[in-house]
Amino acid sequence: MTKYIFVTGGVTSSLGKGIISASLAKLLQARGYRVTIQKFDPYINIDPGTLNPYEHGECYVTEDGAETDLDLGHYERFLNVPTSQANNITTGRIYQNVINKERQGEYLGKTVQVVPHITDEIKRNMRILGESGQYDIVITELGGTVGDIESLPFIEAVRQFKWEEGANNAIVIHLTLIPFLAAAGELKTKPTQHSVKALLEYGIQPDILVCRTEHHITPDIRKKIALFCNVNINAVVESIDASSIYSVPLLMMKEQLDKTVLSKLKLPQKNEPDMESWKDFLGRLKNPTAEVKIGLVGKYIELPDAYKSITEAFIHAGAKNECKVRVEYIHSESLYDDNAKEKLSHLDGVLVAPGFGSRGIEGKIDTIKYVRENEVPFFGICLGMQCAVIEFGRNVLGLEGANTVEIDENTKFPVINMMEDQKNITTKGGTMRLGAYPCDVKKGTKAFAAYGKSHISERHRHRYEFNNEYLKQYEEAGMIASGTNPDSHLVEIVELKNHPFFVGGQFHPELKSTVANPHPLFVKFVAAAMEYAKKKIKK
Ligand code: GLN
DSSP: OOEEEEEEEOSSSOSOHHHHHHHHHHHHHHTTOOEEEEEEEOSSSSSGGGSOHHHHSOOEEOTTOOEEOTHHHHHHHHHOOOOOGGGEEEHHHHHHHHHHHHHHTTTTTSOOOIIIIIHHHHHHHHHHHHHTTSOSEEEEEEOSOTTOGGGHHHHHHHHHHHHHHOTTTEEEEEEEEEOEETTTTEEOOHHHHHHHHHHHHTTOOOSEEEEEESSOOOHHHHHHHHHHHTOOGGGEEEEEOOSSGGGHHHHHHHTTHHHHHHHHTTOOOOSOOOOHHHHHHHHHHHSOSEEEEEEEEESOTTSGGGGHHHHHHHHHHHHHTTEEEEEEEEEGGGOOGGGHHHHHTTOSEEEEOOOOSSTTHHHHHHHHHHHHHTTOOEEEETHHHHHHHHHHHHHTSOOTTOEETTTOTTOSOEEEEEOGGGTTOOOOTTOSEEEEEEEEEOTTSHHHHHHOSSEEEEEEEESEEEOGGGHHHHHHHTEEEEEEOTTTOOEEEEEESSSSSEEEESSOGGGGOOSSSOOHHHHHHHHHHHHHHHHHHHO
């Protein structure tokens, strides 16, 4: 029988519910439990695929092609287990399901209402992963903050769910803030008391409180919180600010969050969590023997969450290489041919980011010209790879005005073209080429050296592709297709033969990088940057 843990948030947003959920899941997994995490988001978009990254950070894509919340990326990076469409549900999707059922006559004769129809549909979705039989424990993170109008139906669904499953089968962890008032020199518990009171008004007594704080919580404060919020003292858990999100599982282990959870759920403790390989990763992360500076050239750099998976993949690859990777965000709109040297020459590697639309694209192309000519290690992802193809077309093959038809429909040299099966699509939500596709990697290439195998699978999110009519011309001039889709022959990886490291992927390798499995292309890219840095010092 599956047990359920709900994670709610109080006082403010951005307390790190996703990291707490992932850390708890990691500890339970390390004790031998099969765990998954799902996220319920209260907004009305069907999924975050149509949201601007400035609004909601990166859109994370799962194996099965769902466009989801970036917290799913944390779940996968911590657990090393893939998520799917079922792991991310929005209010929009809940309403869409209910309205579709209404049109099909499923509620014939009835008034369709928030309670019970919307709450029933929420509960049905909360149980889908549990009922698959694949998991012992399902953690459900509720987006938003308790008290928000839009999250009310979810809170009511949790109340009913708890009542239906019983106290030992479903518990609520409430994440709150204990602010430190500098003027008073004190930690304050009142916001937490109020936020628990709000939950109580909705009929939910939280079982465990995780208290985010900048300073250690004293035993007296723990006692006070326990007393006024109706929980045991050992159910008041400190979550102190950490230097790395990857330290949080160990902090939670010290606080015995996993033990408390298991005893509330009446589950055996099994063995102590086996966190050896995690500690090994942290050791390498915190004791680097080298350092590189890598430029991330993109147009959403004002909000680092827009490139979350990329920055995390650098952390994994850095630890693997025992190298500190300093990522410098560079606005693609601030770059052009004339200042490329000034902006880029201090870097040991450059990654050109994914993206959509024309803003900043010429800056990306000029960046690539600089790194190609100066043999700086380069890694292009999706639009970044497409820009590499455009740059090579214009400046090496002499195809003046070469472009992607996404930017210039009438270009004389459409080296990046719209994919055939995208041409008749007019709607925007969930219609790109999404999710995992196979790719054959050519032996003797840099891609092969990274993966060490011929058959790989990577995740996608795009509408445009390398135009194969130009392939022969490109390969003869030194830009080769080192990875292709075995069925459609779509070019998945390009690289330069005569360059220390110049690789572009049509897919998103960053989505598959985890603590346990750093992505091989990122690992090789960081290694190439280390090599470049060493040579620079010698020079
Ligand atoms: N805009 C490009 C396309 O749709 C690249 C997409 C991306 O970078 N994710 O093909």
